[in-house]
Amino acid sequence: MQKLQALRGFRDIFGEEVEKFRLIEGVARRYFGLLGYREMEIPVLEKTDLFVRSIGDATDIVEKEMFTFNDRSGESLTMRPEATAGIVRAYLQAGLYAKERISRLFTIGPMFRHERPQKGRFREFHQLDVEVFGIPDSSLDAELLWMIWLMLTDLGVPSYRFEVNSVGCKGCREAFRSALVDYLRSQEDYLCEDCRARMDRNPLRVFDCKNDQCAQLMRASPLLFDHLCPECRSEFESYLSLLDTFGVPVTVNKRLVRGLDYYTRAVFEVTSDDLGAQKAFAAGGRYDNLVQEIGGPSTPGSGFAIGMERLALLVPAPAGRDRPQFFLAAVGEKASRFIVPLLKAFIQEEMALSYTSGGRSLKSQMKYAAAIKADYVLILGDQELERGSVILRDMKDGSQRDLPLNVESLPQEVRRSIAP
RNA sequence: GUGGGUGUAGCUCAACGGUUAGAGCACCGGGCUGUGGACCCGGGGGUUGAGGGUUCGAAUCCCUUCACUCACCCCA
Incomplete structure (x- = not known):
């Protein structure tokens, strides 16, 4: 420990x-x-x-x-x-x-x-x-x-x-209390140790006792309810x-x-x-x-x-998240520069985007994306930078498509292309 | 405050008093030089909760202590 x-x-x-x-x-x-x-x-x-x-x-x-x-x-x-x-x-x-x-x-x-x-x-x-x-x-x-x-x-x-x-x-409670104490005193020998102590200090609490014999006795006791x-x-x-x-x-x-x-x-x-x-x-x-x-x-x-x-x-477990989770896999130094601008753009549009830091391999980032149960992964590497695009991968079926690499319009593009 | 059960890798658990304490999952790497889940191979990771005792030898037996857990008590 x-x-x-x-x-x-x-x-x-x-x-x-x-x-x-x-x-x-x-x-x-x-x-x-x-x-x-x-x-x-x-x-x-x-x-x-x-x-x-x-x-x-x-x-x-x-x-x-x-x-x-x-x-x-x-x-x-x-x-x-x-x-x-x-x-x-x-x-x-x-x-x-x-x-x-x-x-x-x-x-x-x-x-x-x-x-x-x-x-x-x-x-x-x-x-x-x-x-x-x-x-x-x-x-x-x-x-x-x-x-x-x-x-x-x-x-x-x-x-x-x-x-x-x-x-x-207050009135009925005080009247009842003496009736209860009288009863308890008559049965004192059969009460557990705790209840004998409760009898004087807080007799009502004897009703709470889980001791079998006490519970049995209390079944026959006068009830406050009947003295209201x-x-x-x-x-x-x-x-x-x-x-x-x-x-x-x-x-x-x-x-x-x-x-x-x-x-x-x-x-x-x-x-x-x-x-x-x-x-x-x-x-x-x-x-x-x-x-x-x-x-x-x-x-x-x-x-x-x-x-x-x-x-x-x-309470039954709450339902899962209601919005799709995106993950940005940026491979390489140049692609990583897009992380902050894309984060800003996505969060602005209230779209959930996460990423990993550090120059990890694409494989490693894909693994992480799967582990956090991302619904879609945006893949951005040297090849995509060259053709000015970004890959949007659907993690459910593995289908991929290219979207234009434009920071301002990408969130909307993504939203359009995943719309049912 | 009282009693029972349990403490071994990040997690779930193995290991008759006897080699170097293992496995699955997870993690990292490779097979697949840029693509997750399936499969195969490899790797890192442990003061066996802590302290003492018995013994040639203790994760294992004994004592003490701490923690978790369930119950008593009580309460939401």
Whole structure:
């Protein structure tokens, strides 16, 4: 192994994966733009406190997964593990709540969590993140799912599942919590070690446990869903009916809970079985108290994040290039002087032209042209210079023809002679 | 943080503890003196991830460490 390499969980991304990223971003920007969402950029680095307060100090992310360090002045800073906290901070700092009644925002960029990498999970990963402020009713939540559904359909993702649930408002959550803890305590002896600890700190998370025995027990446990207050319940009903109107197929998963503390009412996950152990590639929900909790005016919010790496695993490979690729094989010193003028002329006409440098043999240049899958090769050597022409070779069938060697008109000549 | 699997040429992989660590692909050159893909011939390329140990002898066995990978945990 080499000495210099990227940090664990940090990757260089190129080739097809980057093309998929751009494809996903393009589709997202198109639909988001049509629906009135505005793109923004936020810092990668924030004060640690922002994440502790918004994500929750009893969550795994804050407890053991953040890249946190002290800067030169001793202040604790953290590489953002998710985007919501930063967007909320930006929303408050810019005073958007006073300038516009509704803010529809999105951002795309890298996030950082100090976890052990595995399939679909890295320490630096990319999210496409959407946040909306100022809309309290669940029509918004249905709209968000619809946007994701539009994207997935457009991208041709073959199989996925929308799972939705309500985790209730603050009121129903607190009432339920005691009922749940009572149940867990009665079954304490049968719970795994982790869940016994969760019971006090964050009892809802026991629903997430994959331990067979715990999962078995939770099948009989009281459900938050059944303890929703009348308002939350009717809100959820209209949410489901709106999703139906939008045409987004969903399944209700009453055990779905989220790992971040700020969620209220509507929450969802989009999962696929083609992802290995990390099945969720998009998730989000409503957070009606978050803005107020970190010091802003009471403002309802809702949003989601899409994991780019995970979605890219599901997106079919993008189609190849749509324009023909030309290659200039210049043989000899004199012919090489035409490289720069021809490059200028072709690029001016938006025709893709590449070449190799150095006095390589024609054979070697032809080999290279084939390797980069050039569609046509322009051959220019001493013989062509003498007769004032250039050979245009079709690499598919090997047919060749002479074109006049005139830098200004050559791109047009080429275009004419390859036209069907 | 825990566990399993894997580290040999640029890539994919061979090699029972025993000659000078090989093959395919890729690359370069030649056959074809100016034409890619097919074929044939030749060539360059390795600290066998790193460090230690056992042994007459280690890619091979043992220990340590690093990396990759999958899973647990958690999450997008």
